[in-house]
Amino acid sequence: xxxxxxxxxxxxxSEGALVLLRxxxxxxxxxxxxxxxxxxxQGLQLLLKYTTGATLVKGINxxxxxxxxxxxxxxxxxxxxxxxxxxxYFCAVKGGTASKLTFGTGTRLQVTL
Amino acid sequence: xxGVIQSPRHEVTEMGQEVTLRCKPISGHDYLFWYRQTMxxxxxxxxxxxxxxxxxxxxxxxxxxxxxMPNASFSTLKIQPSEPRDSAxxxxxxxxxxxxxxQYFGPGTRLLVx
Numbered sequence: 001x002x003x004x005x006x007x008x009x010x011x012x013x014s015e016g017a018l019v020l021l022r023x024x025x026x027x028x029x030x031x032x033x034x035x036x037x038x039x040x041x042q043g044l045q046l047l048l049k050y051t052t053g054a055t056l057v058k059g060i061n062x063x064x065x066x067x068x069x070x071x072x073x074x075x076x077x078x079x080x081x082x083x084x085x086x087x088x089y090f091c092a093v094k095g096g097t098a099s100k101l102t103f104g105t106g107t108r109l110q111v112t113l
Numbered sequence: 114x115x116g117v118i119q120s121p122r123h124e125v126t127e128m129g130q131e132v133t134l135r136c137k138p139i140s141g142h143d144y145l146f147w148y149r150q151t152m153x154x155x156x157x158x159x160x161x162x163x164x165x166x167x168x169x170x171x172x173x174x175x176x177x178x179x180x181x182m183p184n185a186s187f188s189t190l191k192i193q194p195s196e197p198r199d200s201a202x203x204x205x206x207x208x209x210x211x212x213x214x215x216q217y218f219g220p221g222t223r224l225l226v227x
Contacts, residue, residue, distance in 0.1 A: 043204055043218035090156065099144060101216060103156045
């Protein structure tokens with residue numbers, strides 16, 4: 001079984017500030033981890049993913065995430081927020097050879113001037 | 114590639130009517146997924162197919178929901194009869210074979226049942 005917990009349903013940051021969106025997972029097998037972004041009235045778009053190898057993963061739009069097995073975490077960060085980053089962000093986990101993705105409940109990021 | 118295509122983008126119907134949502138996956142993708150997104154329940158997987166065969170439909174809420182994939186380039190999700198609680202955004206996603214692969218989402222169909 002696998003699950004994802006996203007801490008904080010809403011996060012607000014100032015433009016130029018650090019973005020940190022938290023994700024913790026549970027998986028009985030080595031996980032594959034994903035972050036997706038959803039802009040208003042659109043589908044989900046992949047930001048980045050971890051499968052194997054380097055634990056620091058870089059994605060689109062300046063985002064990155066670090067897989068920490070000891071903490072069962074996969075937090076998403078961006079050094080400097082931009083207004084265009086305002087969206088909903090979903091963390092997802094896939095366990096081993098499973099085809100199903102399990103999504104977290106999402107975190108809505110607000111960026112203020 | 115055009116990406117995953119869904120139609121219609123918006124659907125408004127009355128309770129009791131039949132609703133059919135359509136999806137064209139990305140060419141060459143072996144897996145197709147149907148999701149439902151609501152404020153209350155978030156993003157839920159309803160059913161997924163591999164090579165046109167339904168693999169797991171445990172997320173389908175009840176018998177009023179059915180899904181088919183008659184060929185590799187087309188899938189439908191049908192609700193009959195529809196109820197107001199079915200109002201949601203329905204997403205289709207597709208993915209190449211392989212468990213490390215990314216799922217690519219369509220733009221969704223926003224369904225409102227009055």
